[in-house]
Amino acid sequence: MECTRCGACCVAPDIAALDKPLGLRCPHLTADNLCSVYDRRPQVCRDYQADAVCRLIEAPTLEERVRKYLDLFGLSDEAESVRQSGCSSMRKARPG
Ligand code: SF4
Numbered sequence: 001m002e003c004t005r006c007g008a009c010c011v012a013p014d015i016a017a018l019d020k021p022l023g024l025r026c027p028h029l030t031a032d033n034l035c036s037v038y039d040r041r042p043q044v045c046r047d048y049q050a051d052a053v054c055r056l057i058e059a060p061t062l063e064e065r066v067r068k069y070l071d072l073f074g075l076s077d078e079a080e081s082v083r084q085s086g087c088s089s090m091r092k093a094r095p096g
Pocket residue numbers: 002003004005006007008009010048049050051054
């Protein structure tokens with residue numbers, strides 16, 4: 001599976017190294033879904049590889065891909081509560 005640069009993996013998952021909560025855009029993701037800190041992105045981003053999940057979440061819009069990703073991993077409810085709390089910090093959204 002080749003990466004289509006769809007952007008979903010920079011929006012859907014929570015990323016501890018960036019204190020990025022579930023379902024919210026990484027602050028480093030540009031409007032055209034590229035990484036603005038590519039040369040100094042965290043190791044977890046460097047290690048991320050396109051895999052079968054990328055195909056499973058294919059959809060016409062980024063919003064739909066993110067929704068499919070969250071559904072796939074059973075994380076939709078948690079992402080919704082993060083959205084409702086308006087919390088942009090993973091550590092604050094998930095205390096302890
Ligand atoms: S979700 Fe998959 S295809 Fe989309 S940008 Fe990430 S690795 Fe690439």
